[in-house]
Amino acid sequence: xxxxxxxxxxxxxxxxxxxxxxxxxxxxxxxxxxxxxxxxxxxxxxxxxxxxxxxxxxxxxxxxxxxxxxxxxxxxxxxxxxxxxxxxxxxxxxxxxxxxxxxxxxxxxxxxxxxxxxxxxxxxxxxxxxxxxxxxxxxxxxxxxxxxxxxxxxxxxxxxxxxxxxxxxxxxxxxxxxxxxxxxxxxxxxxxxxxxxxxxxxxxxxxxxxxxxxxxxxxxxxxxxxxxxxxxxxxxxxxxxxxxxxxxxxxxxxxxxxxxxxxxxxxxxxxxxxxxxxxxxxxxxxxxxxxxxxxxxxxxxxxxxxxx
Amino acid sequence: xxxxxxxxxxxxxxxxxxxxxxxxxxxxxxxxxxxxxxxxxxxxxxxxxxxxxxxxxxxxxxxxxxxxxxxxxxxxxxxxxxxxxxxxxxxxxxxxxxxxxxxxxxxxxxxxxxxxxxxxxxxxxxxxxxxxxxxxxxxxxxxxxxxxxxxxxxxxxxxxxxxxxxxxxxxxxxxxxxxxxxxxxxxxxxxxxxxxxxxxxxxxxxxxxxxxxxxxxxxxxxxxxxxxxxxxxxxxxxxxxxxxxxxxxxxxxxxxxxxxxxxxxxxxxxxxxxxxxxxxxxxxxxxxxxxxxxxxxxxxxxxxxxxxxxxxxxxxxxxxxxxxxxxxxxxxxxxxxxxxxxxxxxxxxxxxxxxxxxxxxxxxxxxxxxxxxxxxxxxxxxxxxxxxxxxxxxxxxxxx
Amino acid sequence: xxxxxxxxxxxxxxxxxxxxxxxxxxxxxxxxxxxxxxxxxxxxxxxxxxxxxxxxxxxxxxxxxxxxxxxxxxxxxxxxxxxxxxxxxxxxxxxxxxxxxxxxxxxxxxxxxxxxxxxxxxxxxxxxxxxxxxxxxxxxxxxxxxxxxxxxxxxxxxxxxxxxxxxxxxxxxxxxxxxxxxxxxxxxxxxxxxxxxxxxxxxxxxxxxxxxxxxxxxxxxxxxxxxxxxxxxxxxxxxxxxxxxxxxxxxxxxxxxxxxxxxxxxxxxxxxxxxxxxxxxxxxxxxx
Numbered sequence: 001x002x003x004x005x006x007x008x009x010x011x012x013x014x015x016x017x018x019x020x021x022x023x024x025x026x027x028x029x030x031x032x033x034x035x036x037x038x039x040x041x042x043x044x045x046x047x048x049x050x051x052x053x054x055x056x057x058x059x060x061x062x063x064x065x066x067x068x069x070x071x072x073x074x075x076x077x078x079x080x081x082x083x084x085x086x087x088x089x090x091x092x093x094x095x096x097x098x099x100x101x102x103x104x105x106x107x108x109x110x111x112x113x114x115x116x117x118x119x120x121x122x123x124x125x126x127x128x129x130x131x132x133x134x135x136x137x138x139x140x141x142x143x144x145x146x147x148x149x150x151x152x153x154x155x156x157x158x159x160x161x162x163x164x165x166x167x168x169x170x171x172x173x174x175x176x177x178x179x180x181x182x183x184x185x186x187x188x189x190x191x192x193x194x195x196x197x198x199x200x201x202x203x204x205x206x207x208x209x210x211x212x213x214x215x216x217x218x219x220x221x222x223x224x225x226x227x228x229x230x231x232x233x234x235x236x237x238x239x240x241x242x243x244x245x246x247x248x249x250x251x252x253x254x255x256x257x258x259x260x261x262x263x264x265x266x267x268x269x270x271x272x273x274x275x276x277x278x279x280x281x282x283x284x285x286x287x288x289x290x291x292x293x294x295x296x297x298x299x300x301x302x303x304x305x306x307x308x
Numbered sequence: 309x310x311x312x313x314x315x316x317x318x319x320x321x322x323x324x325x326x327x328x329x330x331x332x333x334x335x336x337x338x339x340x341x342x343x344x345x346x347x348x349x350x351x352x353x354x355x356x357x358x359x360x361x362x363x364x365x366x367x368x369x370x371x372x373x374x375x376x377x378x379x380x381x382x383x384x385x386x387x388x389x390x391x392x393x394x395x396x397x398x399x400x401x402x403x404x405x406x407x408x409x410x411x412x413x414x415x416x417x418x419x420x421x422x423x424x425x426x427x428x429x430x431x432x433x434x435x436x437x438x439x440x441x442x443x444x445x446x447x448x449x450x451x452x453x454x455x456x457x458x459x460x461x462x463x464x465x466x467x468x469x470x471x472x473x474x475x476x477x478x479x480x481x482x483x484x485x486x487x488x489x490x491x492x493x494x495x496x497x498x499x500x501x502x503x504x505x506x507x508x509x510x511x512x513x514x515x516x517x518x519x520x521x522x523x524x525x526x527x528x529x530x531x532x533x534x535x536x537x538x539x540x541x542x543x544x545x546x547x548x549x550x551x552x553x554x555x556x557x558x559x560x561x562x563x564x565x566x567x568x569x570x571x572x573x574x575x576x577x578x579x580x581x582x583x584x585x586x587x588x589x590x591x592x593x594x595x596x597x598x599x600x601x602x603x604x605x606x607x608x609x610x611x612x613x614x615x616x617x618x619x620x621x622x623x624x625x626x627x628x629x630x631x632x633x634x635x636x637x638x639x640x641x642x643x644x645x646x647x648x649x650x651x652x653x654x655x656x657x658x659x660x661x662x663x664x665x666x667x668x669x670x671x672x673x674x675x676x677x678x679x680x681x682x683x684x685x686x687x688x689x690x691x692x693x694x695x696x697x698x699x700x701x702x703x704x705x706x707x708x
Numbered sequence: 709x710x711x712x713x714x715x716x717x718x719x720x721x722x723x724x725x726x727x728x729x730x731x732x733x734x735x736x737x738x739x740x741x742x743x744x745x746x747x748x749x750x751x752x753x754x755x756x757x758x759x760x761x762x763x764x765x766x767x768x769x770x771x772x773x774x775x776x777x778x779x780x781x782x783x784x785x786x787x788x789x790x791x792x793x794x795x796x797x798x799x800x801x802x803x804x805x806x807x808x809x810x811x812x813x814x815x816x817x818x819x820x821x822x823x824x825x826x827x828x829x830x831x832x833x834x835x836x837x838x839x840x841x842x843x844x845x846x847x848x849x850x851x852x853x854x855x856x857x858x859x860x861x862x863x864x865x866x867x868x869x870x871x872x873x874x875x876x877x878x879x880x881x882x883x884x885x886x887x888x889x890x891x892x893x894x895x896x897x898x899x900x901x902x903x904x905x906x907x908x909x910x911x912x913x914x915x916x917x918x919x920x921x922x923x924x925x926x927x928x929x930x931x932x933x934x935x936x937x938x939x940x941x942x943x944x945x946x947x948x949x950x951x952x953x954x955x956x957x958x959x960x961x962x963x964x965x966x967x968x969x970x971x972x973x974x975x976x977x978x979x980x981x982x983x984x985x986x987x988x989x990x991x992x993x994x995x996x
Binding site for chain 1 (some may be wrong): 739777787803810813983
């Protein structure tokens with residue numbers, strides 16, 4: 001481990017420590033903002049772990065998230081909560097593996113639309129099953145507080161960062177970088193591209209499902225249209241791309257300003273929220289084509305005199 | 309926040325410029341927070357039922373100089389947020405109202421899921437939560453967990469039971485047979501109502517000859533209506549949401565579905581429903597209802613149209629307005645102390661546009677309308693729990 | 709027979725929803741997520757003219773089409789051209805256009821909300837039964853099916869019998885080679901995008917005669933259109949028509965014979981199967 005890496009590790013640990021203290025400072029409004037940030041950090045970072053190197057845009061986040069919320073919704077009366085989160089992670093990973101095996105040979109836009117269709121398919125099947133079984137609405141009435149949910153998400157975020165870091169150092173990460181540069185070259189140099197991609201796709205699958213499972217007690221009432229809302233998938237993509245997917249911390253650089261922007265628009269312009277959010281998306285796409293990471297890199301280049 | 313600071317600064321500057329030194333004490337307005345969908349799937353419903361009533365109520369209060377609190381008149385100021393039909397946003401907005409805007413009171417959100425999702429926040433900050441569009445069978449559990457949560461629009465079983473009851477009554481009077489076609493939208497509300505109604509129909513001796521669900525957002529409901537028609541039912545019951553309430557009814561009209569009773573759930577009491585289907589709407593049963601002949605309702609409907617430009621619906625509109633009247637009377641009785649208001653809500657009886665309302669030991673209002681019917685261009689209540697003025701139910705006589 | 713006709717009528721609806729997007733994506737390479745908002749706006753146009761002046765939606769389309777063409781043209785020139793120019797690869801353009809049009813769809817919802825509120829808009833037009841082959845169908849659905857046939861037919865003729873159409877098809881196959889043979893690619897792409905917008909808005913006007921819309925409803929139609937376009941094969945009018953009709957019939961079959969609760973699940977399952985076994989779509993050419 002180089003000294004830079006050790007420094008980064010220490011800095012990360014300190015940052016996490018600071019995050020953990022948030023519920024002590026404020027248990028109301030800022031905690032709920034912090035919770036949004038933590039949730040989207042987890043989702044966007046894990047999304048970027050897969051989509052960054054492979055350039056596949058996945059809109060399946062809502063599918064995994066919804067499966068996670070339903071895992072908690074159906075099981076919270078019989079099983080301890082932590083086991084549900086683990087279970088949700090397994091469901092998510094399994095689902096991602098199946099989907100990955102079937103679809104990762106699709107490229108570009110086909111994969112995008114496929115993942116979007118997947119979320120809808122899962123939602124339709126679950127709704128139908130719920131209807132068949134005569135299962136009434138799912139009420140997750142627990143004693144889990146927002147602070148506990150927040151801590152769980154922070155822990156999950158730490159795990160995601162650790163995973164990302166380990167992948168970056170591993171053979172898998174190396175293989176993925178080659179795949180991202182040129183898949184044909186990767187295949188010719190003996191890399192099992194399909195296996196690498198499937199393995200990697202399981203990460204966002206598992207993480208999104210766990211996030212859903214953790215958040216279910218916050219929503220209290222689980223219904224398909226809320227658990228599987230396609231908006232979630234889009235939000236994650238926008239935030240990750242806004243930050244930049246090239247670096248592990250890139251999505252975070254998108255999530256924080258975006259959540260705050262979203263919040264300030266919703267609080268100041270209740271009647272034009274949607275309109276202004278749309279305009280700010282457009283501004284981001286046109287003004288920050290490579291996200292904040294790209295912007296920072298450009299600035300750094302200018303400072304160091306364009307050495308690259 | 310910024311906007312408000314700027315506004316206040318501007319106002320202060322204006323005052324200073326005009327040389328007015330305010331010696332006369334003007335009471336601060338009472339801040340009322342309101343969060344509900346302005347966009348997203350529920351926006352179509354809130355635009356009819358929810359937002360116009362909040363505006364009407366604030367307009368009326370301020371027109372008469374405000375609420376009488378502790379011997380002085382205080383105006384109300386409404387702070388609105390759009391939750392985009394997303395529970396995460398609802399939770400955040402209620403938090404924001406409670407801690408940042410320091411709202412004195414918060415109007416309940418719109419929709420069962422969003423009401424329940426925000427209930428813990430209402431409870432944590434001690435806000436009374438007078439839910440309207442939260443129809444569930446979990447009222448006792450929820451009220452136990454959230455003691456400041458009140459329910460005004462009734463519960464799932466009563467809605468289902470009274471619809472079954474009306475049909476049973478029509479059958480017992482020999483007006484129709486006992487074959488039922490039942491469909492439901494495959495979403496929480498529809499599933500819950502269908503699950504509640506199924507055993508009730510069987511218990512009442514009905515034969516369910518067609519029983520199916522369809523997904524939310526189905527663009528062609530003709531297979532559903534054709535399937536129901538082929539089963540030759542005497543009555544057709546749909547636990548439906550707004551777009552499919554319209555879609556099913558149009559198909560039924562085209563198929564001239566030969567039933568003696570036709571029921572669709574949410575949105576049947578919308579003025580747009582009567583407007584769209586005209587004469588064909590006659591005799592259609594739906595969830596909800598009011599007593600449109602009562603003077604209180606007629607005054608309310610006239611004011612609603614004058615202030616908001618639209619007619620109220622014949623169900624949740626008046627209940628939404630009544631929930632605000634309850635809040636208003638509680639504030640005038642005990643002031644802006646939220647704990648006192650919550651305690652008062654449990655004890656007092658309130659005089660509303662729907663008639664008197666009080667809450668039982670489960671914080672539930674036990675007087676509400678359950679079934680209504682379009683009769684001579686008006687959606688009349690035909691069945692209720694503890695409400696007066698129910699009209700006799702009529703047969704559905706053709707689609708012309 | 710009954711199921712077949714019902715299914716075809718539904719397919720006609722789907723063709724109206726998806727045809728415009730096919731032009732936009734197939735030729736201009738813009739995966740327009742704001743497609744549904746334009747559709748709803750077209751529906752609102754029809755609603756407005758019908759309720760205020762009793763103007764038939766089948767006449768309103770002649771107003772809606774040029775208006776939507778103009779709006780889409782401007783959007784393409786001002787907003788999407790820069791993305792096309794700056795994109796280094798097809799993949800980057802796809803990413804950028806997804807993000808930009810997603811923002812655009814928010815703007816669309818916001819504008820419609822400001823213009824006509826969040827209320828449902830619906831009206832009754834030609835809601836009369838018509839008997840075909842011994843079964844009854846809704847006249848408004850039959851009428852818009854016929855309109856869909858006319859629109860698709862005209863588009864097909866235009867694309868296959870005119871010089872402009874030939875250029876458009878050339879761009880759809882290979883923009884770079886099209887440029888080499890002297891086709892003004894930017895101009896034709898803008899025309900294709902604008903035309904796609906016009907077709908979508910007309911579709912919305914026709915659909916509003918039998919579906920209940922509101923300002924936020926667009927996303928449902930965008931999702932459906934995406935699926936149909938991908939299923940049919942990008943850049944091929946025939947593919948979209950076949951996919952739309954196929955989907956309509958399958959949904960109706962499932963609804964009538966199995967369970968209406970599974971219609972959408974069946975649609976997505978079908979879509980996924982098509983993608984797995986024919987990733988280029990029913991009519992798509994194998995990507996080179």
